[in-house]
Amino acid sequence: MIAAETLAALLIGAGALAAAARLVLALRGWRGWALAALSLASGALLTLALFPPRLPIGGETLLVATADTASGTRGGPGERLVALPEAPRLAGAERVPDLATALRRYPQVRRIRVLGRGLTARDRDADAGLPVEFRPLPPPRGLVRLDPPADTTAGSAFVLAGEAAGLAGGTAELLDPAGRRVDSRAIGGEGSFTLGGTARTPGLARFTLRLRGRDRAIVSDTPVPLRTLAERPLRVLLIGAPSPEAKYLRRWLEDAGAELKSSLAAGGGIDLGGEGARLDPGAQREADVVVIDDTALAGIGVGGRAALARAVADGLGVVVRMTGPATAGTRSGWRALGLSVEGGSDIAPVALAPRAPDPNALTARRGPGTEDVPGTLNTIDDPAPDLGRWVLRAGPDLVPAVSDADGALVAGWQQHGEGRVALWALANSFALVLSGEADRYEQWWSETLSAVARPDSRFRPEAPALVQVGERMAVCGIGSAARLRRPDGQEVPLAIDPDAGAGGCAATWPSAPGVHTIVQAARGGEQVFAFLVLPEGALRTVRADEDAAATTRWAAEQGAPAARGVPERRGPAWPWFLGWLAISGALWFAERRFRAVTAAG
Incomplete structure (x- = not known):
């Protein structure tokens, strides 16, 4: 059913249009058009006089001062200025403990304008129910984003990432708990950077992220926590044929303290593994990871692959090591384990990143040398080995575990039930050990095995990293x-x-x-x-940027249709009535005048 207001507006509009058309036809030329315009204006003003526009009740704007609000900020007419605890001292501002308190004190407020860096999480927990305006300040100079390293097992590499504002051309440095520089990277135009190091002693350590400007001056030192885990020995089954790859992988696993059982079938019933390992259901339940080459995987048959897939679904990790180009049958065996990958028949060179930014960082990352392997045996100037990788085509379900310096996949894994299956696509990784890059070899294998190993049951609550x-x-x-x-x-x-x-x-x-x-x-x-x-303020610039982004999203939600409607009432009718009276009188007088002129002519 049409509302009374809409019906009246339609009738008045129709009458005004009919009158305008009559005047245009009766009085040719500009006189008719002028009177028609007055007739339409008279109809519009009559509608507004009968149904005045709605106006919000109250209309006061709440100015909310947050961190870094300009010191000269003042409230204007119809504005009320309040300052949250993190705001600076402002003349004429009323201090409030939070935004909710201010809204309770002043129910007549109908709009909110947030000043400064933005609201903290304390004031974004609930909707304000009012339209909110917020214009974020430019990001503060310094660290604006920090992604701390995840929990890392002892001996593994860790990575942290971040972003700095206003420091293009500067450097980001990572210092270990002793203050030695572990890594250093230039800060590009976008401000992002990535740093890394090696986790050593189990426990909680405090590293330092140091940012320097273009002039090498220190801008900030930010503490970065690193939790190094002392996990129980990794239980590994190594299945395959004797090869240099198997030899050096077995040696590294033994040196790393893994509980290793291996089966290296040399043919004719000869097993060079020595432990008599078998890939039966009992061994699969006890193992954390099975490392098997593609030839051995094909040799266990359809039933063996189905049993291994069931073990993966129950939480077992499997690493399939490529020893040659993949065929259609090879890829079919991978799919039976839950690994959907195409390609693998072509080989491409592996791009290796520098061992470290400088000799000091390399020494700090490797740690002290030993009598067997002194720290000066392999230097940063030694040439990198030539490595090859099988070129794979994978979908979004394959997660990279190891990538080379150009981002190409070296090893990747895919989830299957409760477990994971990884594919090792490096053709000759043992060359890293032979060329003095055993630390890179160990890091890559550690990252791959850690990505797929059966999860443990240690006490690890969910808590913020920073x-x-x-x-x-x-x-x-x-x-x-x-x-x-x-x-x-x-x-x-x-x-x-x-x-x-x-x-x-x-x-x-x-x-x-x-x-x-x-x-x-x-x-x-x-x-x-x-x-x-x-310490308090250690992440001041990071929190400032986070608050600005979160407040921007929060303010947009307050302006959504779900926000509470603003109470309204009809505005006064008399201004519109006087306007209608004046226009109607002018229309009556002009029509009589123009008709008289037309008759005399």
Whole structure:
């Protein structure tokens, strides 16, 4: 059914159009068109006089000052200025503990304008229910994004990434806990960089990310936590034929402390593995990873591959090592394990990145030499070996585990049930050992095996990787009796949020920097998980950029249709009535005048 307002507007519009058409036809020339325009204006003003436009009730704008708000900020007419705790001192601003408090105090506010860097997570938890305007400031000079390294096993390489603003042409350096430079990279025009090193002693270590400007001056030093895990020995089954690849892989696994069982069939019933390993269901249940070459995989037959695929679905990791070009039958065997890859018949050179940016970084990364392998045996100036890789074509489900300096795939894995299957496409990786690059060889194999190995059951709660003093942090995956042990040894219980469901989540606000430990009782003792709390302000520029991006998204959501509607009322009708009266009078007078002139003519 048509609303009364719409019906009246249609009738008035139709009448105004009919009158305008009559005037144009009765009075030729500009006089008729002028009177027609007055007739249409009279109809529009009559509609507005009967149904005045709606106006918002109140209309006051709330100016919300956050970090880095300009010191000269003042509220204008119809604006109310409030300052959140992180905002600087502002003349005439009222201090409020949070945005929700300000909205409760001033219910007449109908718009919000956020000033400065943006709202922190404290004020973005809930919708404001009002339109919000926010124009982010330019990113602060310095570190604006930091992706810390993931938990790393001892002896493996770790990687961290970040982004810096205003430091194009500068450098990013990674310093170990002793202050020695481990890695260094130039900061490009986009500001992104990637650094890496080697995890050594199990435990929690504090590295430092140092940013330098174009003039080599230090801009910032940011603590970066690294958790190095002391995992139980990796249980590996090595299946294949005797070859240099198998020889050096077996030697590295033994030196790395893996629980290795191997079967290297030389033909004629001769097995050079020595351990009498068999790829039966019992061995598959006990192993963490099976490393098998493509020839041995083809030799176990359809039934053997089906049994191995079932073991992968239950959590076993498998690495298929290519020893020659792939055929259609080879790829069919891979697909039986859940690995969808095409190609593999052509070979291409492997691009190797420099061992380190300089000799000092290489020494720090390798660690002290030994009598058998002194630190001066292989230097940064030694030529890189010639390596080849089988060229593969894979879909988005294949995740790279190792890539060369040009981003080409060296090893990649694909999920299959609870486990993973990886493909090692390096044709002659043992050449790395023979040419003095055993550290790169070990790193690549460590990354591949770590990516697919059966997961362990260690106590590892979900906690933010970067935490500052005073910031709220949520910890999930803990029990009801979990406690937080502070650096001074005091312990406080962690209260599980009942609304978090089965996740076992609690919140805490660390009040001091240093190593904090989550402790909870378990069978046979206590389970502990340590994490590093950074000093207040250590991530100031990172948090500023994060708050700006998050506030921009939050403000856009407040302007969405789901936001609470603004109360409105009809505006005054008398201005529109006076306008209609004036236009109608002018129309009446002009029509009589023009008709008289036309009759006299």
